[in-house]
Amino acid sequence: MLQKSTVTLPQQTINATLSTPVQSGLYLSLCALTLWTVYFTTSPVIHDSVHSSRHHTLLVSCH
Amino acid sequence: MPKFNLTSLISSSGLMSLLAVGCLNAPAKSAPASVKLTTEPSLDRVVPYEAELETTQQPVKLTLQAIDSTGSPLTNVRMKAKLLAPAPTPWFTTDFPIVEGTQLFELQADAPTGQLQLQQMFPIRGNYQLQVTATPLGATGGETIQQNITITVPENSIKYQNFAILALLLTGAGLGGGWVIGAKRITKAGEVAPQPVRLLLSGASVVAIAALLYVNVSAEMAQSDMSALMSHPMGKAQETSTELNQKSIPAGTVTSQGIKLAITGDKSATVGKIASFQVKAVDAKTNKPVAGNVRIQTINSESEVKWVAFGYQGAIGSNGQLAWQSGLFDGSGHQVNVEFTPAAVGQQGTKVKVAQVVDVEGVAPPLYVRLISLGYMTGIVASAFLVAFWLRRRQDGRLN
Numbered sequence: 059m060l061q062k063s064t065v066t067l068p069q070q071t072i073n074a075t076l077s078t079p080v081q082s083g084l085y086l087s088l089c090a091l092t093l094w095t096v097y098f099t100t101s102p103v104i105h106d107s108v109h110s111s112r113h114h115t116l117l118v119s120c121h
Numbered sequence: 122m123p124k125f126n127l128t129s130l131i132s133s134s135g136l137m138s139l140l141a142v143g144c145l146n147a148p149a150k151s152a153p154a155s156v157k158l159t160t161e162p163s164l165d166r167v168v169p170y171e172a173e174l175e176t177t178q179q180p181v182k183l184t185l186q187a188i189d190s191t192g193s194p195l196t197n198v199r200m201k202a203k204l205l206a207p208a209p210t211p212w213f214t215t216d217f218p219i220v221e222g223t224q225l226f227e228l229q230a231d232a233p234t235g236q237l238q239l240q241q242m243f244p245i246r247g248n249y250q251l252q253v254t255a256t257p258l259g260a261t262g263g264e265t266i267q268q269n270i271t272i273t274v275p276e277n278s279i280k281y282q283n284f285a286i287l288a289l290l291l292t293g294a295g296l297g298g299g300w301v302i303g304a305k306r307i308t309k310a311g312e313v314a315p316q317p318v319r320l321l322l323s324g325a326s327v328v329a330i331a332a333l334l335y336v337n338v339s340a341e342m343a344q345s346d347m348s349a350l351m352s353h354p355m356g357k358a359q360e361t362s363t364e365l366n367q368k369s370i371p372a373g374t375v376t377s378q379g380i381k382l383a384i385t386g387d388k389s390a391t392v393g394k395i396a397s398f399q400v401k402a403v404d405a406k407t408n409k410p411v412a413g414n415v416r417i418q419t420i421n422s423e424s425e426v427k428w429v430a431f432g433y434q435g436a437i438g439s440n441g442q443l444a445w446q447s448g449l450f451d452g453s454g455h456q457v458n459v460e461f462t463p464a465a466v467g468q469q470g471t472k473v474k475v476a477q478v479v480d481v482e483g484v485a486p487p488l489y490v491r492l493i494s495l496g497y498m499t500g501i502v503a504s505a506f507l508v509a510f511w512l513r514r515r516q517d518g519r520l521n
Contacts, residue, residue, distance in 0.1 A: 060222055063134065072420070074321050075397035076323070078303075079207075079300060080323075081302050081323065082298075082302055082506070082510070084323055084327065084330070085298045085302060085326070085506070086298075086499065086502060086503055087290075087326075088326050088329060088330055088333075088453075088505065089294060089298075089499065089502045090495060090498075090499045091330055091333040091334065091337070091403075092124050092333065092338055093291075093495055093498050094338065094491075094495055094498065095333055096336060096496075097495075097498075098491040098495060099337050100334070100340045100341065100485045101337070101339075101340040102418075105440060107417045109172065109173060110172065110173035111515075112216070112285075113171070113173060113216050114172075114173075114277075114279055114280055114283050115280060115283045115284055115287060116276070116280040116281055116284035117213070117284060117494040117497060117498075118212060118214075118216060118494060119214045119215065119216055119217070119218045119417070119486035119490050120172070120216045120217070120486070120489060121216075121217065121219065121451075121452055121483045121484060121485065121486060121492065
């Protein structure tokens with residue numbers, strides 16, 4: 059007699075969240091967003107605080 | 122098969138011999154008239170503008186000398202010089218991408234000694250094109266010289282060093298992340314701890330990503346205020362040089378010592394767009410043009426350490442006027458200082474000064490340029506991540 063396995067929605071969410079592709083994507087997204095904030099954002103506070111680093115790093119355009 | 126013609130062969134050989142002798146005896150052609158460029162510092166020591174320096178960086182002094190075919194300086198020449206910035210390189214951007222492919226200055230002046238002296242701060246690395254035209258004036262006249270001079274400016278070496286350090290850090294982040302995430306998950310019955318820990322870490326990441334997204338999207342959405350955001354803040358002015366800190370120079374029109382000196386032109390400019398200026402010197406009583414020399418300096422006056430973006434030193438036109446165009450590449454307040462010295466005998470000690478303040482609006486670099494660079498950096502992280510991930514899985518596979 060076949061038994062149908064019942065995986066609840068919360069468990070499915072946990073499984074998906076903990077899956078390797080999702081974790082890898084989250085990690086790389088976090089790295090990319092951090093890089094954007096430090097080197098590329100136009101937010102004035104951040105621009106002014108890291109202005110020297112931006113001008114002294116290759117591939118970083120400031121203005 | 123055609124019959125071999127001995128007569129034709131002899132005739133051809135003789136003709137070729139005559140031509141060879143003629144070429145050897147022909148007088149050497151003299152070099153055409155040209156414009157010679159000398160720079161201070163020398164071209165191999167020219168570097169681009171470096172922001173946030175603690176001391177004043179000097180602009181490059183460009184001296185253009187019109188010479189004739191024998192190498193002697195030409196006199197009484199009308200010279201025109203135009204400097205074009207390097208072409209855009211979005212796949213390998215500079216720190217002033219808005220300036221790429223734009224005009225940095227254009228100026229025409231009469232040069233009694235055939236020499237034009239200019240100063241320019243080179244904003245970025247690359248190949249600049251200096252287009253020069255020299256037209257001999259006077260009765261003898263002469264052909265107009267047109268010349269295109271390429272000035273190659275290398276990148277600041279510090280940028281390569283800093284990027285190497287950044288690349289190492291990104292590689293470390295990628296390797297660390299790949300090693301941790303690549304670990305095989307051994308699900309044990311009843312084990313609860315690892316799951317909540319990972320959920321917590323993932324949750325924290327999601328919150329951080331959401332916060333960063335909000336900050337960055339808000340900044341991009343506020344594009345109407347982008348010009349103000351990309352301009353430099355008004356830092357505390359420092360007395361780096363008396364010459365560059367001349368706040369006492371009057372603006373607009375000045376009448377002094379019998380000379381009326383006026384500066385007109387743009388009072389606001391935008392990075393990447395050319396600004397035009399004119400200066401006029403007339404006799405204060407007769408309103409007739411006054412011949413003489415001008416010294417022009419466009420100074421970045423709002424930065425903490427002031428520096429000269431553009432300069433010219435030489436004769437003003439016979440009509441007492443000089444016009445020039447300048448591309449100001451830094452979003453900050455600038456001041457154009459003009460000092461005029463009449464050429465008339467007995468008046469050479471007279472100096473009249475006038476200034477004009479120019480507000481330069483900064484422009485944010487294009488989004489696609491920034492995304493390209495972000496792509497390179499993220500690519501370094503992703504590559505290291507994949508390597509570490511693969512190594513970890515391989516190691517875990519061997520252990521099992």
